[in-house]
Amino acid sequence: MNPRMSSVLGRHPAAMASSEAREQLAACIDSCLVCAQICKTCADACLGEDGVKGLVGCVRLDLDCAEACYATASVLSRASGGLDRVTRDLLRVCSDVCAACADMCAGHAEEYAHCLVCAEACRDCQHACKDLLEVLP
Amino acid sequence: MNPRMSSVLGRHPAAMASSEAREQLAACIDSCLVCAQICKTCADACLGEDGVKGLVGCVRLDLDCAEACYATASVLSRASGGLDRVTRDLLRVCSDVCAACADMCAGHAEEYAHCLVCAEACRDCQHACKDLLEVLP
Amino acid sequence: MNPRMSSVLGRHPAAMASSEAREQLAACIDSCLVCAQICKTCADACLGEDGVKGLVGCVRLDLDCAEACYATASVLSRASGGLDRVTRDLLRVCSDVCAACADMCAGHAEEYAHCLVCAEACRDCQHACKDLLEVLP
Amino acid sequence: MNPRMSSVLGRHPAAMASSEAREQLAACIDSCLVCAQICKTCADACLGEDGVKGLVGCVRLDLDCAEACYATASVLSRASGGLDRVTRDLLRVCSDVCAACADMCAGHAEEYAHCLVCAEACRDCQHACKDLLEVLP
Numbered sequence: 001m002n003p004r005m006s007s008v009l010g011r012h013p014a015a016m017a018s019s020e021a022r023e024q025l026a027a028c029i030d031s032c033l034v035c036a037q038i039c040k041t042c043a044d045a046c047l048g049e050d051g052v053k054g055l056v057g058c059v060r061l062d063l064d065c066a067e068a069c070y071a072t073a074s075v076l077s078r079a080s081g082g083l084d085r086v087t088r089d090l091l092r093v094c095s096d097v098c099a100a101c102a103d104m105c106a107g108h109a110e111e112y113a114h115c116l117v118c119a120e121a122c123r124d125c126q127h128a129c130k131d132l133l134e135v136l137p
Numbered sequence: 138m139n140p141r142m143s144s145v146l147g148r149h150p151a152a153m154a155s156s157e158a159r160e161q162l163a164a165c166i167d168s169c170l171v172c173a174q175i176c177k178t179c180a181d182a183c184l185g186e187d188g189v190k191g192l193v194g195c196v197r198l199d200l201d202c203a204e205a206c207y208a209t210a211s212v213l214s215r216a217s218g219g220l221d222r223v224t225r226d227l228l229r230v231c232s233d234v235c236a237a238c239a240d241m242c243a244g245h246a247e248e249y250a251h252c253l254v255c256a257e258a259c260r261d262c263q264h265a266c267k268d269l270l271e272v273l274p
Numbered sequence: 275m276n277p278r279m280s281s282v283l284g285r286h287p288a289a290m291a292s293s294e295a296r297e298q299l300a301a302c303i304d305s306c307l308v309c310a311q312i313c314k315t316c317a318d319a320c321l322g323e324d325g326v327k328g329l330v331g332c333v334r335l336d337l338d339c340a341e342a343c344y345a346t347a348s349v350l351s352r353a354s355g356g357l358d359r360v361t362r363d364l365l366r367v368c369s370d371v372c373a374a375c376a377d378m379c380a381g382h383a384e385e386y387a388h389c390l391v392c393a394e395a396c397r398d399c400q401h402a403c404k405d406l407l408e409v410l411p
Numbered sequence: 412m413n414p415r416m417s418s419v420l421g422r423h424p425a426a427m428a429s430s431e432a433r434e435q436l437a438a439c440i441d442s443c444l445v446c447a448q449i450c451k452t453c454a455d456a457c458l459g460e461d462g463v464k465g466l467v468g469c470v471r472l473d474l475d476c477a478e479a480c481y482a483t484a485s486v487l488s489r490a491s492g493g494l495d496r497v498t499r500d501l502l503r504v505c506s507d508v509c510a511a512c513a514d515m516c517a518g519h520a521e522e523y524a525h526c527l528v529c530a531e532a533c534r535d536c537q538h539a540c541k542d543l544l545e546v547l548p
Contacts, residue, residue, distance in 0.1 A: 001413075002445045004528050008452045011524035013459035033444045034413045040488035041419045047330045048424040048491070056321045063337075064212050064223060070481070071208035077451035078197050080459070086201060086234045093230055097223045113422040117415050138276075139308045141391050145315045148387040150322040170307045171276045177351035178282045184467045185287040185354070193458045200474075207344070214314035217322070250285040254278050338486050338497060345482035349475050360475060360508045367504055371497040 001030040012080040024135045028091075029076045031128035035098060035121045036069035042105065042118035049112065058104055062118065065101040068094045069125060083136045091129045098126035138167040149217040161272045165228075166213045168265035172235060172258045173206035179242065179255035186249065195241055199255065202238040205231045206262060220273045232266035235259040275304040286354040298409045302365075303350045305402035309372060309395045310343035316379065316392035323386065332378055332389065339375040342368045343399060357410045369403035372396040412441040423491040435546045439502075440487045442539035446509060446532045447480035453516065453529035460523065469515055473529065476512040479505045480536060494547045502540045509537035 006026035009015060016022050043062035046055040072094040075087050083091070102122035109116035143163035146152060153159050180199035183192040209231040212224050220228070239259035246253035280300035283289060290296050317336035320329040346368040349361050357365070376396035383390035417437035420426060427433050454473035457466040483505040486498050494502070513533035520527035 002441070004445060004449055004532050008449050008456070008525050008528040008532075011528060012452065012456040029448060030413070033448060034415060037440060037444060037484060037488060038415055038419050040485060041423065041491075044334065044489045044491065045419070045423040047333060052327055052330065056326065059321060059333075060215050060318065064215060067208045067211045068223070068227065071204040073448060074204045074451060075201050077448060078201060078455045080452075080455065086205070086230060086237060089226075089230045089233065090205065093223060093226045096226065100223060114419050117419040117422060121415050121419075139304070141308060141312055141395050145312050145319070145388050145391040145395075148391060149315065149319040166311060167276070170311060171278060174303060174307060174347060174351060175278055175282050177348060178286065178354075181352045181354065181471065182282070182286040184470060189464055189467065193463065196458060197455065210311060211314060214311060215318045217315075217318065251282050254282040254285060258278050258282075334489050338489060341482045341485045342497070342501065345478045348478045352471050352475060360479070360504060360511060363500075363504045363507065364479065367497060367500045370500065374497060 001027060005030055009080060014080045016080065016082075021136060024132055025076060025079060028128040028132040029073050031121075031125040032069040032073035032076070032094065035125035036066040036073065038118050038121040039063070039066040039069070039101065042114045045114040046112070051111075055108070055112075058108060058115065061097075061101045061104050065097045065122060068097045072129070079136075083133070088133060091133050095126050095129035095133075098122040098129065102126060138164060142167055146217060151217045153217065153219075158273060161269055162213065162216060165265040165269040166210050168258075168262040169206040169210035169213070169231065172262035173203040173210065175255050175258040176200070176203040176206070176238065179251045182249070182251040188248075192245070192249075195245060195252065198234075198238045198241050202234045202259060205234045209266070216273075220270070225270060228266045228270050232263050232270075235263035235266065239263060275301060279304055283354060288354045290354065290356075295410060298406055299350060299353060302402040302406040303347050305395075305399040306343040306347035306350070306368065309399035310340040310347070312392050312395040313337070313340040313343070313375065316388045319386070319388040325385075329382070329386075332382060335371075335375045335378050336392065339371045339396060342371045346403070353410075357407070362407060365403045365407050369400050369407075372400035372403065376400060412438060416441055420491060425491045427491060427493075432547060435543055436487065436490060439539040439543040440484050442532075442536040443480040443484035443487070443505065446536035447477040447484070449529050449532040450474070450477040450480070450512065453525050456525040457523070462522075466519070466523075469519060469526065472508075472512045472515050476508045476533060479508045483540070490547075494544070499544060502544050506537050506540035506544075509533040509540065513537060 039062040043059045102119045105115040105119035146159045176199040180196045239256045242252040242256035283296045313336040317333045376393045379389040379393035420433045450473040454470045513530045516526040516530035
C-alpha cells in the first residue's frame, strides 16, 4: 500500500484518533482501488482471449465489480469522521460483488491466469470491506 | 429523457420483451445520470457561496450521492437481462443516499435555489430506483 | 435534455451572465452523459452478440469513450466560471475519442442497430464538445 | 505498488513482451490511482478546515485532477496493446492537471499538511504520465 494513503488520512482535520483505525481505512481504500483496476484489466484480458464468447459473464461481472469498488473508495475518501449508514451499506454491496466476482474468476483460474490474479484481488477486497465494517463504529 | 437511451436498450440482443420494462429501465438510468450531475453542480455551487462553511455537509453528501448514482447507472447499462442481487442492493443504496441528499438539500432550499433543484433531482432518483425494484423481477 | 441541468447552472453563484452560454454548457454536459451511457450499453450489447469476437475492438473503444465522456461531464460541472486550460484540453480529447468511436460504430451499424444508435450519440457529443470550445472563451 | 497490478498485465493475452514496459505501465496506473484518491481525500480535508473559504479553488482542482487520473487509469487498463492516440492525449491532459494541482497544493503545504502529501502525489503522477509517453511507442 502506498504510504501516502494513510499519511493523508492522518493529516485530515477530522482524522480518527486511533492510528490503527486510520490504517484499516487506508487498507480498505487501497484494496478497493486495486480490485477495481485488476477487474478492469481482467475484463480487457478476457476480451483478448480466443474463448471470449465463454467469458462474457466474467467481463460483465468484472466491470460491475470495478464500479462498486471505485464508488466505495471514493465515498471512503470522505469517511474520516466515521462510517455513516450509506457508507456501511455500500461497503456491504461492495463486499458482496467482490465475493461473486472472486467466485466466478476462480472458476476460470486454471485456464486463465489473469482470472486467478483477479480472484485473489476480489477476495482481498471482500475481506477488507467486511473488516472495516467490524472495526469502525 | 433522451430517446436514444431506450432505443439502445431495445436493440440489445437480450432486450427485455416488454417495452414498458425497457422504458422503466431507461427512466431509472436517466434519473441516476441527471441526479449525479446535478449533485456535482450543486456541490460546486455550494463551494461558491459566501456561506460555504455552513454547507460543507451538503457538499460531501452531494459528492457521495453522485458516486452512488453514477455507479448505479453504469451497472444498469448491463441489466438488460434483469436485475441480479448486487444490482438490486445497489439500487437500494442509491435510493437511500438520494433520500438523504434530498432531505439535506431541501433544508437549504429557501436560501439556495441550486439546493432546491438538487433536492428535486434526488427525490426523483430515489423514486425511480424504488420503482425499478418493484417493476423488474 | 432534462431542464434541471440548465436550471442548476443558472442558480450557481458564479453563473454565466449569458443564458445562451449556460444552455450550451448544459447541452454539452447532457451530450457527454448520454454518450457515456449509450457507449456502456452498446459495449454490453456487443458482448451479447454471437459475433462478439469481431466486436472486441468496439467494446474497448466504447469503454474508453465512456470514461472520457464521463470525466468531461464531471469537470464541466465545475466550469461555471469558464473553461480553464485543462477543461479545454479534456474537451478536445473527448471530441476526438467520440469521433473515433462514432467511426467504428458506424462501420457496424448495418449489422448491429445498437452500434447505429451509439454512432449517433458519439457524433452528437463530438460536435457538442467542439461547439462549447468555440462558444466559451 | 501492489504486485498484482503488474502481475495481471503480464497475464494479458496481448501482454507487452518487455517486462520493463509492463512495469512502467503498471507504475503509471498505480500513480494515477493513488493521485486520484489522495486528491479526493485532500479535497475532503480542505472542506474540514476552518479556512475552507480560502481553499475552494484547491477543492475544485483536487476534484478535477481526481477525475482525470481515474479516467486515465481506466483507459490504461486497456493499453496492453500499446498507447493509441487518444490514450496519449489523455496522458498529456492528466500530466498537465497533475502539474497544476501540485502547484496549487504546494502553495498551501506549509499551512496544511494534507496539501503537502497531495502535492507530492500529483508531482509523482505528472512524471509517471510523462515517462510512460516517452517509454511506450
